[in-house]
Amino acid sequence: MDRQEFQRRRRALEELYQADLRLLRAAHEARVRSLEALWLDLEPNELPSPIPILLSAAEQVPASPLAPNPELPEPVEAEGLPPVPAPPAAPAKSPDLRTALEGILPALPTVFQKKDVVQALGWSPSRSSLYRVLSDMAADGLLEFVSYSQGRLPSQYRRV
Numbered sequence: 522m523d524r525q526e527f528q529r530r531r532r533a534l535e536e537l538y539q540a541d542l543r544l545l546r547a548a549h550e551a552r553v554r555s556l557e558a559l560w561l562d563l564e565p566n567e568l569p570s571p572i573p574i575l576l577s578a579a580e581q582v583p584a585s586p587l588a589p590n591p592e593l594p595e596p597v598e599a600e601g602l603p604p605v606p607a608p609p610a611a612p613a614k615s616p617d618l619r620t621a622l623e624g625i626l627p628a629l630p631t632v633f634q635k636k637d638v639v640q641a642l643g644w645s646p647s648r649s650s651l652y653r654v655l656s657d658m659a660a661d662g663l664l665e666f667v668s669y670s671q672g673r674l675p676s677q678y679r680r681v
Contacts, residue, residue: 618646618654623663626680632667634675 522530625641638655639645646654655678658664667677 618650619657622654622658626663629680632677632679634677636675 621642622638625638628641629637635648635651638651655664659666659678662681664678664680667679668674670676
């Protein structure tokens, strides 16, 4: 890059910066005018006359700040984009886990694993909540641990 190209790029960046400032000022003015219009609709007798937005002579916004600048490149149209997929359905709120487990306990096999519980429930509770409730049920004597998980082998439980 030589000095002339550097200066050309610097001028282009400065022009882009000035265009951004004009656009930002125009957006601010639009917001202020919108707020004033809202206020006039709500309280027509209590609003003092609108205060003009004061800009220095160097900051004066041209009559049409959104007019295309011939020196700036036009935005490229996006090629045919696929439609936005629909958001996934929200999971149903889970009922009280302890109550749900006590309800399905008779339907479970004598020795069961987490996957059997999830299948019988029809929804997947968080791992920590399920483990906590199963531990509480074991402490209450409703079931017992047959084996604890080891690596890829899941924990097994037995109905009492």
